[in-house]
Amino acid sequence: MDDEWDDSSDVVVVPPPVVNNYYEDKVDEGHSLSRGRGFTSFNDDDFSKDVGNDFGEKRGRGGRGGGRGRGGRGGRGGTREHRDFETNGDHYNNGDSEDRGDRGDRGERGRGRGRGRGGGGGRGGGRYNDGGESNEGGEGGEEEAKKPPVTYVPPEPTENEQEIFSSTISSGINFDKFDCIAVKVSGENPPRPIESFESANLRKYVLNNILKSGYKKPTPIQKHAIPIIMSGRDLMGCAQTGSGKTAAFLLPIINVLLQDERELVVSPNAQPQVIIVSPTRELTLQIFNEARKFSYGSVLKVAVAYGGTAVRHQGDNISRGCHILVATPGRLHDFVDRKRVSFESVRFVVLDEADRMLDMGFMPTVEKMMEHPSMVPSGERQTLMFSATFPEDIQHLAGRFLNNYLFIAVGIVGGASTDVEQIFHQVTKYEKQNMLKKLIEDNDGKRVLVFVETKRNADFIAAMLSEQQMLTSSIHGDRMQKEREEALYNFKSGRHCILVATAVAARGLDIKNVDIVVNYDLPKSIDEYVHRIGRTGRVGNRGMAVSFFDADQDIALTADLAKILRQADQPVPDFLQGGGTATYKGNKYGGSDVRKFENTNSNANQGQEPEEEW
Numbered sequence: 127m128d129d130e131w132d133d134s135s136d137v138v139v140v141p142p143p144v145v146n147n148y149y150e151d152k153v154d155e156g157h158s159l160s161r162g163r164g165f166t167s168f169n170d171d172d173f174s175k176d177v178g179n180d181f182g183e184k185r186g187r188g189g190r191g192g193g194r195g196r197g198g199r200g201g202r203g204g205t206r207e208h209r210d211f212e213t214n215g216d217h218y219n220n221g222d223s224e225d226r227g228d229r230g231d232r233g234e235r236g237r238g239r240g241r242g243r244g245g246g247g248g249r250g251g252g253r254y255n256d257g258g259e260s261n262e263g264g265e266g267g268e269e270e271a272k273k274p275p276v277t278y279v280p281p282e283p284t285e286n287e288q289e290i291f292s293s294t295i296s297s298g299i300n301f302d303k304f305d306c307i308a309v310k311v312s313g314e315n316p317p318r319p320i321e322s323f324e325s326a327n328l329r330k331y332v333l334n335n336i337l338k339s340g341y342k343k344p345t346p347i348q349k350h351a352i353p354i355i356m357s358g359r360d361l362m363g364c365a366q367t368g369s370g371k372t373a374a375f376l377l378p379i380i381n382v383l384l385q386d387e388r389e390l391v392v393s394p395n396a397q398p399q400v401i402i403v404s405p406t407r408e409l410t411l412q413i414f415n416e417a418r419k420f421s422y423g424s425v426l427k428v429a430v431a432y433g434g435t436a437v438r439h440q441g442d443n444i445s446r447g448c449h450i451l452v453a454t455p456g457r458l459h460d461f462v463d464r465k466r467v468s469f470e471s472v473r474f475v476v477l478d479e480a481d482r483m484l485d486m487g488f489m490p491t492v493e494k495m496m497e498h499p500s501m502v503p504s505g506e507r508q509t510l511m512f513s514a515t516f517p518e519d520i521q522h523l524a525g526r527f528l529n530n531y532l533f534i535a536v537g538i539v540g541g542a543s544t545d546v547e548q549i550f551h552q553v554t555k556y557e558k559q560n561m562l563k564k565l566i567e568d569n570d571g572k573r574v575l576v577f578v579e580t581k582r583n584a585d586f587i588a589a590m591l592s593e594q595q596m597l598t599s600s601i602h603g604d605r606m607q608k609e610r611e612e613a614l615y616n617f618k619s620g621r622h623c624i625l626v627a628t629a630v631a632a633r634g635l636d637i638k639n640v641d642i643v644v645n646y647d648l649p650k651s652i653d654e655y656v657h658r659i660g661r662t663g664r665v666g667n668r669g670m671a672v673s674f675f676d677a678d679q680d681i682a683l684t685a686d687l688a689k690i691l692r693q694a695d696q697p698v699p700d701f702l703q704g705g706g707t708a709t710y711k712g713n714k715y716g717g718s719d720v721r722k723f724e725n726t727n728s729n730a731n732q733g734q735e736p737e738e739e740w
């Protein structure tokens with residue numbers, strides 16, 4: 127994927143702490159400016175500015191030329207969702223949010239139109255970022271050179287033990303109901319699941335850190351994934367949002383690293399033993415902090431690399447050596463191309479949000495990593511993939527990176543968390559603003575995460591709410607990284623009760639006390655919907671998702687929404703009935719391994735039985 131690189135090139139980062147007071151007194155006001163914020167993306171370090179890489183051509187197609195230029199979300203090849211191509215690209219923000227470079231309305235539209243064929247309009251350098259309406263199809267190379275350097279150095283991660291362990295969302299009243307969800311494990315000779323952390327044969331450090339995190343018993347994905355990973359197997363794991371997938375891979379990996387310690391190689395380049403990639407900067411940072419938490423007090427070194435921040439510090443940290451490197455793919459490759467990082471010592475590769483990492487947008491960077499000359503071959507490393515959604519076509523693509531893997535499906539692959547009450551209102555686009563204001567007024571003091579489809583709309587809605595004295599932050603791909611992190615901090619800390627976000631915040635983010643998720647605009651893909659509403663109702667807590675359904679815009683999603691609602695035992699409103707055939711095919715209740723193993727181990731009888739095909 128082309129755009130990945132924009133950010134990547136400029137930074138090596140020192141991440142901010144999970145909790146500290148760094149952002150205290152810094153009120154995020156970007157929203158009130160209603161501006162498309164320029165995405166400044168150039169490093170100020172002394173790295174070579176002309177790193178050759180094999181993405182240049184793609185980037186060029188996407189609207190940007192030059193080694194570091196970025197641009198072209200328009201050039202993204204699209205994802206597997208055909209319906210995304212059909213609508214105007216404006217809605218499609220994933221790229222903006224993700225570490226793909228690009229950021230810009232133009233880029234978005236370009237991609238929307240052009241997915242699958244390269245699109246018309248990536249955008250080039252930073253100067254397009256302020257609106258980007260004009261300048262369609264900008265060539266990025268020259269603008270690139272004028273971009274100001276990225277100077278943002280995030281705060282050092284906290285060393286305070288209490289802060290390190292404070293990130294966990296307390297489990298809710300439905301936590302024990304996780305045990306009633308059907309689990310299917312397929313593949314050859316899966317090891318037995320564990321029943322408790324204590325019986326998992328984990329090392330003392332790891333067990334202590336689990337206890338300090340407040341975990342009392344493993345979730346279903348953890349019960350199955352921990353022994354599978356500890357026994358050396360590759361894994362594709364699917365489980366609902368907020369059900370502990372991060373710990374399901376981090377705990378056994380950390381345990382293996384401590385159990386079978388290998389020398390850390392730092393010369394001639396840093397050789398991490400674990401590479402974890404995820405699609406967004408904020409999620410990468412979150413996983414980094416989780417990895418620090420679970421390895422706390424041990425010899426293990428964890429580093430992070432993501433775009434939008436000044437490079438040098440990040441690079442220096444990595445160069446000092448790291449067992450675990452958590453990265454966005456663009457920035458990772460930047461370091462690899464600069465010969466600061468290589469893959470010779472890799473023992474584990476993890477793709478979090480794996481279906482996103484393997485869609486057409488990110489696939490080139492994943493391929494580049496997996497097929498890099500220094501990468502330890504499949505079979506000699508362990509490859510792990512996790513997501514709440516894992517469509518079958520993506521599973522087929524994933525298979526080539528995996529070796530005799532096991533497949534775990536907890537509940538319905540791609541199903542919504544049943545702890546989220548899903549409410550729909552049929553609206554016209556003119557009614558949305560008032561409806562949102564009323565909803566927020568009626569839920570005074572509650573923490574509300576509002577999803578919109580475009581970056582411009584995110585700024586607009588945030589400004590509108592702020593004018594109503596509703597303290598609001600916004601997060602999207604045109605905001606500078608510092609602003610993004612401040613916005614998230616303000617929301618997490620409760621300073622601002624409302625966060626307006628594009629798809630940048632849809633996946634993976636684990637934020638305490640999100641009471642309501644609002645789909646001000648519905649996404650174009652049902653997977654995206656499932657991830658978005660999964661920002662509430664986590665680890666057994668109840669949550670609520672309110673979606674504004676505008677038939678003019680959202681009709682294509684009707685059948686899929688109805689299916690998701692039925693699966694989660696939620697009422698289906700009349701206007702979502704009879705919407706035709708769901709497009710999300712191929713998943714059966716309890717999950718479906720595309721390899722169709724005969725010997726599937728299942729505890730499906732403990733949970734609900736399949737009702738329908740997906």
Ligand SMILES: Nc1ncnc2c1ncn2[C@@H]1O[C@H](COP(=O)(O)OP(=O)(O)OP(=O)(O)O)[C@@H](O)[C@H]1O
Nearest residue numbers: 294295341343345367368369370371372634636665
């Ligand atoms: N065994 C456990 N007991 C209690 N809390 C847990 C347990 N495992 C994980 N958690 C907490 O549950 C929350 C959600 O976990 P996590 O972010 O890993 O979910 P996820 O399955 O990756 O969700 P998503 O699909 O949205 O990325 C986190 O706050 C985590 O600390």
